[in-house]
Amino acid sequence: MKDLIQRNRIYQMDCIKGMKKLRSEVDVIVTSPPYNIGVRYNLYDDRKTRNEYLSWMNEVANVSKKVLNENGSFFLNIGGTLSDPWIPLDVAQEFRKNGYILQNLIHWIKSIALPKECMGNYPHNKSDIAVGHYKPINSKRYHHDCQEFIFHFTKTGNVELDKLSIGVPYQDKSNIRRWKSANGDKRDRGNTWFIPYKTIQESRPHPSSFPIKLPEMCLKDHGLNKIDLVLDPFMGIGTTALACIQLNKDFIGFEIDESYITIANERISNFHNEKIIPIEKSSDLCRKHSISLNEYEGEFCVSKS
Numbered sequence: 001m002k003d004l005i006q007r008n009r010i011y012q013m014d015c016i017k018g019m020k021k022l023r024s025e026v027d028v029i030v031t032s033p034p035y036n037i038g039v040r041y042n043l044y045d046d047r048k049t050r051n052e053y054l055s056w057m058n059e060v061a062n063v064s065k066k067v068l069n070e071n072g073s074f075f076l077n078i079g080g081t082l083s084d085p086w087i088p089l090d091v092a093q094e095f096r097k098n099g100y101i102l103q104n105l106i107h108w109i110k111s112i113a114l115p116k117e118c119m120g121n122y123p124h125n126k127s128d129i130a131v132g133h134y135k136p137i138n139s140k141r142y143h144h145d146c147q148e149f150i151f152h153f154t155k156t157g158n159v160e161l162d163k164l165s166i167g168v169p170y171q172d173k174s175n176i177r178r179w180k181s182a183n184g185d186k187r188d189r190g191n192t193w194f195i196p197y198k199t200i201q202e203s204r205p206h207p208s209s210f211p212i213k214l215p216e217m218c219l220k221d222h223g224l225n226k227i228d229l230v231l232d233p234f235m236g237i238g239t240t241a242l243a244c245i246q247l248n249k250d251f252i253g254f255e256i257d258e259s260y261i262t263i264a265n266e267r268i269s270n271f272h273n274e275k276i277i278p279i280e281k282s283s284d285l286c287r288k289h290s291i292s293l294n295e296y297e298g299e300f301c302v303s304k305s
């Protein structure tokens with residue numbers, strides 16, 4: 001690694017500058033950049049012109065490609081708005097222009113309704129279910145937004161995954177015998193990943209953090225035995241770092257906002273001390289560090305499951 005950048009630290013630094021200090025040694029990048037939808041971050045202004053934003057994302061793609069290993073994976077989580085659903089797709093095109101191959105188009109599902117009649121005739125399916133967390137919207141035009149993208153970019157399109165590490169059990173166990181390729185009671189979960197937010201009535205320390213399960217699943221999917229170093233260029237309050245610590249992997253993070261890094265480091269040290277921060281205490285932490293609170297979906301608490 002070039003000078004200054006050490007592993008298992010989050011640097012208060014612009015990610016382009018930060019990535020330029022790295023060599024090509026990153027196995028997995030998992031991140032969620034600002035979406036340019038006017039989210040009220042503590043410091044960052046999330047309202048660039050579309051051209052400015054896309055040329056910035058183009059640069060992120062360009063520089064990240066130089067630090068990612070030939071067989072690495074870049075999991076890019078991004079969503080849009082109901083009135084501007086093109087944002088994630090436009091960003092994906094910037095990655096494409098830089099030679100990234102879209103190896104998997106994964107849908108992060110935040111809420112879903114499953115009618116009993118569609119779930120098959122199994123004794124454990126007792127009624128219709130609706131699971132997950134969503135913001136009801138008052139619109140005659142739009143459905144509420146219950147998915148975001150996780151673009152899985154690679155350099156070759158040929159990166160072998162460890163799909164069964166995040167596999168799901170067969171509903172119909174007779175398939176285990178019937179399908180020769182079946183590997184025990186596990187099958188590929190496919191490209192729809194249901195990852196609900198924890199329900200929190202409290203205000204949150206960061207307006208757009210993702211659940212820890214998201215980076216965790218990306219890392220497992222790439223294959224833990226192939227990972228030496230993980231990068232999150234937009235580290236926020238350290239969710240990717242926590243997933244890495246949980247999975248015993250080295251990480252490097254960049255984040256421009258010192259207050260988010262303070263929260264991230266506090267989450268990390270609590271995690272190391274095996275302490276679980278009760279969800280209702282998250283706003284205490286914010287007050288302690290004079291961080292503005294946001295009413296938004298997100299997860300703060302980390303539990304070691």
Ligand SMILES: C[S@@+](CC[C@H](N)C(=O)[O-])C[C@H]1O[C@@H](n2cnc3c(N)ncnc32)[C@H](O)[C@@H]1O
Pocket residue numbers: 013014015016031032033034035041043044206208209210211233234235236237238239240254255256257260
């Ligand atoms: C969508 S949030 C990431 C949240 C993170 N995944 C988490 O779970 O906490 C994007 C973050 O990028 C940070 N950011 C904005 N511009 C940046 C830049 N040039 N370099 C590094 N971080 C930046 C923002 O402060 C914000 O915290």
